[in-house]
Amino acid sequence: MQRKHFLKLALLGNIGLLLKPGNSFAKNLLLPASGHSSDNVLYYKKGTPEYEQLRKGFNKRIDKYPQVIALCKNTAGVAEAMQYARQNNLPVAVKSGGHCMEGFSCNNNGMVINLSQMKAVNWVDKETISVQPGCTLSELYDNILPKGRILPGGSCASVGIGGLVLGGGYGLLARKFGLTCDSLLEVTMVDGNGKVINSASDKELLWACKGGGNGNFGVVTELKFKTYKAPATLQSFRFKTYKVNIAKAKAIFEKWFSVTAALPVDCFSACLLNGKTIYILLTNAGKHSAAVQKVINELSAVSGKNTKTKPQPLATALKVFYGQKEPLYFKNASAGLYKNFADIENYIDKVLDTVLATPGMIYQVNTLGGNIQNAAFESGAAFAHRAFPYFSELQTYWQTEKQSARLLKQFEQVQEIFTGNGIHAQYRNYPDINFKNWDALYYGSNYNRLQKIKSKYDPDNIIRHEQSIQNG
Numbered sequence: 001m002q003r004k005h006f007l008k009l010a011l012l013g014n015i016g017l018l019l020k021p022g023n024s025f026a027k028n029l030l031l032p033a034s035g036h037s038s039d040n041v042l043y044y045k046k047g048t049p050e051y052e053q054l055r056k057g058f059n060k061r062i063d064k065y066p067q068v069i070a071l072c073k074n075t076a077g078v079a080e081a082m083q084y085a086r087q088n089n090l091p092v093a094v095k096s097g098g099h100c101m102e103g104f105s106c107n108n109n110g111m112v113i114n115l116s117q118m119k120a121v122n123w124v125d126k127e128t129i130s131v132q133p134g135c136t137l138s139e140l141y142d143n144i145l146p147k148g149r150i151l152p153g154g155s156c157a158s159v160g161i162g163g164l165v166l167g168g169g170y171g172l173l174a175r176k177f178g179l180t181c182d183s184l185l186e187v188t189m190v191d192g193n194g195k196v197i198n199s200a201s202d203k204e205l206l207w208a209c210k211g212g213g214n215g216n217f218g219v220v221t222e223l224k225f226k227t228y229k230a231p232a233t234l235q236s237f238r239f240k241t242y243k244v245n246i247a248k249a250k251a252i253f254e255k256w257f258s259v260t261a262a263l264p265v266d267c268f269s270a271c272l273l274n275g276k277t278i279y280i281l282l283t284n285a286g287k288h289s290a291a292v293q294k295v296i297n298e299l300s301a302v303s304g305k306n307t308k309t310k311p312q313p314l315a316t317a318l319k320v321f322y323g324q325k326e327p328l329y330f331k332n333a334s335a336g337l338y339k340n341f342a343d344i345e346n347y348i349d350k351v352l353d354t355v356l357a358t359p360g361m362i363y364q365v366n367t368l369g370g371n372i373q374n375a376a377f378e379s380g381a382a383f384a385h386r387a388f389p390y391f392s393e394l395q396t397y398w399q400t401e402k403q404s405a406r407l408l409k410q411f412e413q414v415q416e417i418f419t420g421n422g423i424h425a426q427y428r429n430y431p432d433i434n435f436k437n438w439d440a441l442y443y444g445s446n447y448n449r450l451q452k453i454k455s456k457y458d459p460d461n462i463i464r465h466e467q468s469i470q471n472g
Contacts, residue, residue, distance in 0.1 A: 040077030097160020133162025167429035175370025192458030211383025337388035384444035
């Protein structure tokens with residue numbers, strides 16, 4: 001599917017489905033095993049319109065049917081739902097914003113604990129907030145930006161904060177402030193036994209929740225974050241080159257890697273091939289400087305058309321990246337983390353060749369680095385890939401179901417190119433169901449440590465999905 005505007009691409013993640021059920025849901029309640037209803041959670045069964053609405057997500061490619069969906073109102077409701085799942089031997093999937101690219105936030109024949117109604121934001125003090133996991137990024141920004149504060153999250157409006165932070169979380173301001181999980185101070189969680197846990201009593205749990213992935217140890221119901229003074233403005237620069245061939249695309253990517261190796265910490269950049277057009281995005285959340293201008297000059301020299309915005313208030317500038325809300329057929333997955341262009345130089349031609357020949361396929365590389373590589377952040381979080389200053393993703397979009405098989409086959413062929421050439425690090429928040437050694441790819445040397453935490457808080461493995469951490 002050809003997309004009309006670069007800034008409406010699925011840059012930094014895709015867009016989920018925010019659900020707002022009405023009072024009519026009560027008539028379709030599936031009572032828990034004890035035979036009484038609850039003020040804390042509502043249960044919905046198959047065969048009702050509300051179940052159908054709750055079951056679906058933004059990705060039309062994914063179609064799953066849980067036995068029951070537990071729409072929770074608070075932590076007590078999550079604990080009740082977990083007990084109900086245990087009593088009825090139902091595996092549990094957890095859904096906050098519903099953005100998992102492989103549908104791990106839903107399941108077949110189990111229970112989905114739905115947190116979409118738990119979205120409160122409370123100020124602990126002038127710099128600290130407590131957030132429920134169903135709060136979306138746009139709702140969070142609407143709350144904290146008027147107070148001049150920011151949390152370094154992503155850019156897509158309807159992503160739930162819960163799933164974002166548990167897998168790491170990055171965006172336009174991550175190089176300046178670190179990953180989203182690096183601002184996490186404390187979590188409240190319902191474990192696999194239905195017990196409410198606070199990470200204040202277990203530093204290992206907090207470590208695990210900072211990049212150890214979601215749907216693993218328990219259901220996080222509250223997150224406490226440090227916030228930062230928000231940058232006053234954000235300015236965007238866009239560079240486009242049309243009708244590229246393999247050689248031209250490769251040359252631009254190589255130059256982009258070289259230029260962004262010295263990118264100022266206030267900046268973020270992405271380079272992507274979509275159809276036969278190379279797009280480069282550069283954002284700057286700081287003052288314009290000689291270093292920023294040097295980057296602009298060097299990218300301009302290899303690009304065809306260049307445009308820029310005026311510095312805009314951060315709240316206004318972020319809305320440009322909020323993206324579309326309508327459901328789509330798509331697949332989007334991590335395509336490797338890199339240290340430099342040399343990591344892909346010998347085989348990237350094959351990737352670019354397939355992308356050029358496949359309308360709707362996008363290969364994109366984003367900058368990490370900066371304060372993401374802060375040593376203090378690294379020691380306090382399970383996120384395993386800070387040594388890599390670049391993260392890539394492969395995206396494919398289509399319009400009708402009959403197009404799926406062909407495009408998914410081409411997608412898998414590109415992924416096999418990366419796998420066959422030794423890519424050994426992938427971003428957990430952009431999973432691919434076809435990764436065979438996903439444990440090492442997502443978590444590196446931290447996997448065994450994460451397994452011990454899984455065994456402690458979910459010994460019966462009730463909270464699970466296709467790539468959930470296994471008990472150690």
